[in-house]
Amino acid sequence: MITEDKGNIMIVGVGGQGTLLSSRILGSILLSSGYDVKLSEVHGMSQRGGSVVTYVRYNRGKVYSPIVDKGGADIVLSFEALEAARYAEYVAPDGVIVTNTQEINPMPVITGTASYPENIITDLRRAGFNVDAFDALSLANKAGSSKCVNLVLLGRLSRLFRFERSLWEKAIEETVPPKFLEINRRAFALGREA
Amino acid sequence: MKKLMLGNEAFARGLWEAGCSFISSYPGTPSTEITEFGAKYKEIYAEWAPNEKVAMESAFGASLAGLRSFCGMKHVGLNVAADPLFTISYTGVSGGMVIAVADDPAMHSSQNEQDSRHYARASKIPMLEPSDSSEAKDFVKAAYEISEEYDTPVLVRMCTRIAHCQNPVEICDRETPPPKPYEKNFQKYVMMPGMAKKRHPVVEERTSALEVFAETSTLNRTDEGRDRSIGVITSGTCYNYIKEVFGDEYPVLKLGTVWPMPKRKILDFAKSVGRVFVVEELDPFIETHCKSLGLDVTGKDLFTNIGEFSQNYIEGKFAEAMGRGISVRTKTINAEIPARPPVMCAGCPHRGIYHVLKKNRLTVLGDIGCYTLGAVPPLSAIDTTICMGASVSALHGFNKARSLTDEAGNARTADGTARLKTAAVIGDSTFMHSGVTGLINAIYNESDSLIVILDNSTTGMTGHQQNPTTGFNLKGDPCAKINLEELCRSVGAARVLVVDPYNIAECDAAVKSLTADGLEGVSVLISRRPCALLKSVKHPGPIHVDARRCIGCKSCMQIGCPAISFKEGKAVIDETQCTGCGICAGLCKVGAIGCAAKNADPEGRREER
Numbered sequence: 001m002i003t004e005d006k007g008n009i010m011i012v013g014v015g016g017q018g019t020l021l022s023s024r025i026l027g028s029i030l031l032s033s034g035y036d037v038k039l040s041e042v043h044g045m046s047q048r049g050g051s052v053v054t055y056v057r058y059n060r061g062k063v064y065s066p067i068v069d070k071g072g073a074d075i076v077l078s079f080e081a082l083e084a085a086r087y088a089e090y091v092a093p094d095g096v097i098v099t100n101t102q103e104i105n106p107m108p109v110i111t112g113t114a115s116y117p118e119n120i121i122t123d124l125r126r127a128g129f130n131v132d133a134f135d136a137l138s139l140a141n142k143a144g145s146s147k148c149v150n151l152v153l154l155g156r157l158s159r160l161f162r163f164e165r166s167l168w169e170k171a172i173e174e175t176v177p178p179k180f181l182e183i184n185r186r187a188f189a190l191g192r193e194a
Numbered sequence: 195m196k197k198l199m200l201g202n203e204a205f206a207r208g209l210w211e212a213g214c215s216f217i218s219s220y221p222g223t224p225s226t227e228i229t230e231f232g233a234k235y236k237e238i239y240a241e242w243a244p245n246e247k248v249a250m251e252s253a254f255g256a257s258l259a260g261l262r263s264f265c266g267m268k269h270v271g272l273n274v275a276a277d278p279l280f281t282i283s284y285t286g287v288s289g290g291m292v293i294a295v296a297d298d299p300a301m302h303s304s305q306n307e308q309d310s311r312h313y314a315r316a317s318k319i320p321m322l323e324p325s326d327s328s329e330a331k332d333f334v335k336a337a338y339e340i341s342e343e344y345d346t347p348v349l350v351r352m353c354t355r356i357a358h359c360q361n362p363v364e365i366c367d368r369e370t371p372p373p374k375p376y377e378k379n380f381q382k383y384v385m386m387p388g389m390a391k392k393r394h395p396v397v398e399e400r401t402s403a404l405e406v407f408a409e410t411s412t413l414n415r416t417d418e419g420r421d422r423s424i425g426v427i428t429s430g431t432c433y434n435y436i437k438e439v440f441g442d443e444y445p446v447l448k449l450g451t452v453w454p455m456p457k458r459k460i461l462d463f464a465k466s467v468g469r470v471f472v473v474e475e476l477d478p479f480i481e482t483h484c485k486s487l488g489l490d491v492t493g494k495d496l497f498t499n500i501g502e503f504s505q506n507y508i509e510g511k512f513a514e515a516m517g518r519g520i521s522v523r524t525k526t527i528n529a530e531i532p533a534r535p536p537v538m539c540a541g542c543p544h545r546g547i548y549h550v551l552k553k554n555r556l557t558v559l560g561d562i563g564c565y566t567l568g569a570v571p572p573l574s575a576i577d578t579t580i581c582m583g584a585s586v587s588a589l590h591g592f593n594k595a596r597s598l599t600d601e602a603g604n605a606r607t608a609d610g611t612a613r614l615k616t617a618a619v620i621g622d623s624t625f626m627h628s629g630v631t632g633l634i635n636a637i638y639n640e641s642d643s644l645i646v647i648l649d650n651s652t653t654g655m656t657g658h659q660q661n662p663t664t665g666f667n668l669k670g671d672p673c674a675k676i677n678l679e680e681l682c683r684s685v686g687a688a689r690v691l692v693v694d695p696y697n698i699a700e701c702d703a704a705v706k707s708l709t710a711d712g713l714e715g716v717s718v719l720i721s722r723r724p725c726a727l728l729k730s731v732k733h734p735g736p737i738h739v740d741a742r743r744c745i746g747c748k749s750c751m752q753i754g755c756p757a758i759s760f761k762e763g764k765a766v767i768d769e770t771q772c773t774g775c776g777i778c779a780g781l782c783k784v785g786a787i788g789c790a791a792k793n794a795d796p797e798g799r800r801e802e803r
Contacts, residue, residue: 016539024198028198031198036362037360040355042302042358048564049538050534051533062437066359067504085531091524104756109532112760115532123528
């Protein structure tokens, strides 16, 4: 469980994986629970399959900076293994990395000018990081669509907070279009219970 | 009631609450959502203009008609609109007029890092700068008050970290001021020398009056601090980093009016503290002003004028100034982490035509949009990117220069340059923005050039905005549709061809015919296929590599599709990304890539709802 007074969370992944939706659901829960909140997003060019990062900061007092800096993240929630490694230096000394084990090759790997590091999760643990790694893609497929990896990961993240489950479900209902609500609910449940 | 809002959404809420009735803008990251959210209010008429100059002039016209108006753009858009900006400063307004300019320090999605505050000083137009969503909303309302009271358009500067950050905003009701009646006043609105000479002193007096306003306005405020040995003058994004690091330790003068600045307030603040630090991203704008007031301040001799700041950066720099160190505790892993640059999406129609341009070894002058991403390996398809529309005009200059000869009839350009085959590539929205004037220039000045319009039926990079060629307006209603073929023919293009970029053979034949030796005049090749991310586009579904047939030649990997990778000597297609566009299948010499059942609907254009 993370601290109740304030927190810094980074949600990282590959453009197109749906990181924004997770941060918005988390943001609405934090706001309705009485926190001051800042969520920073990056739009435009970086979204096109590039490395993307969203910052979520909350505080019982006031949140000033819109970003999380190196060594400051209580949680890095990563949608992809390589991205967990990329942003590892942002993790606070007692912070945690929650990551999908899915691997998506970046263009330099596809073109053969770089290689995808092997054993990222093991290396992160060996370097002293507290890592919760699991296969969110399989759970998303089990829920009905590879596209709801974001809700599976949000479900896993939700275990680190003391908020009632109903609060999460209400926030999902308010954020997700009705057409995709059922599948997203299932994905969240699979992530939370995994 | 408090609501989480993006800075841009809060800005739009401010427009609505202030009674704004007219919006005209051109999309550009990080400004786009102001206009998109603004368009959701039924009381506001909102439209996309083909470019920022047109948008600003339209917004001025609405102000002249007596309503509160708005136009929004990114920093480089203000360059396009600079012409009306400097003269609307002279004429002033009738209904209040607010202009948003969104800067992008660190260039998250931009081609340069310009600091738009210089425009405020240069055009003598007041500029406000909020530091969060809540202020964005409040400052917009203040901007309309200033606009009408001081008879001036007002600039509101946003930055990426304000525009794209969500935080809580208290929402209020709309209050619409009564419209101002139109009154003919040629002394005020006809800016020919005789009248403009009389307006210039009015502008100077206005700036003096606004300086007085800035002295007492609550937009500029001082946060008291416990330790007066240091004082910080700052604004916008940087205020947040200062407060994050120092809380209430040092006094902070937060400037909400970055132009004109309150002289007396700055001097009094400086007198009340020891050492004065000016903290601002990009150029030393506030610092230069402080120095012109005779103040000894620490600014860009300590802080960089490149990129964004952060709390660690600020903490480190202050520690450096005071001769102490800081320690940020971080861990890393011992592994080479490959970069993950943005790429054109799987199924992107630009990929097919780029492959053909590269195969034909063309020198390609590029433009601004998703297709700029074709510059990087493996496509490496374009040679230049400058600004909106520059592909077409620069290609004309490039080709003209190559045709110039000296008195002996020898080429004036260096050996081999004259023999290059060339083309310009430009998107549909960018072409409407400022490519069409380049086309007219190329035809008028008798260029022999090939212009490729990458028509993906949307404004892609900024997130799918309508434009004059899509047949839909900002509100999503059907409207007049500019026909690109007819437009190009009517201004005198010698040849206009349309191809499907998923059809490599067709594209290759067209490019070869339009770059044939001795071909004269301007040719336009329209590469037409809607953006693969449009909701209206139905994809046939992922296709597969038959590993038994694949010989590992990597032909399919020349196109830089993010869905294709290479594992254990064979190509592999990632099902979660593949749309089934089939471009890779067309490149496979051994038929190892199974074509999807049928190609995507070629008429899939414009069914977005």
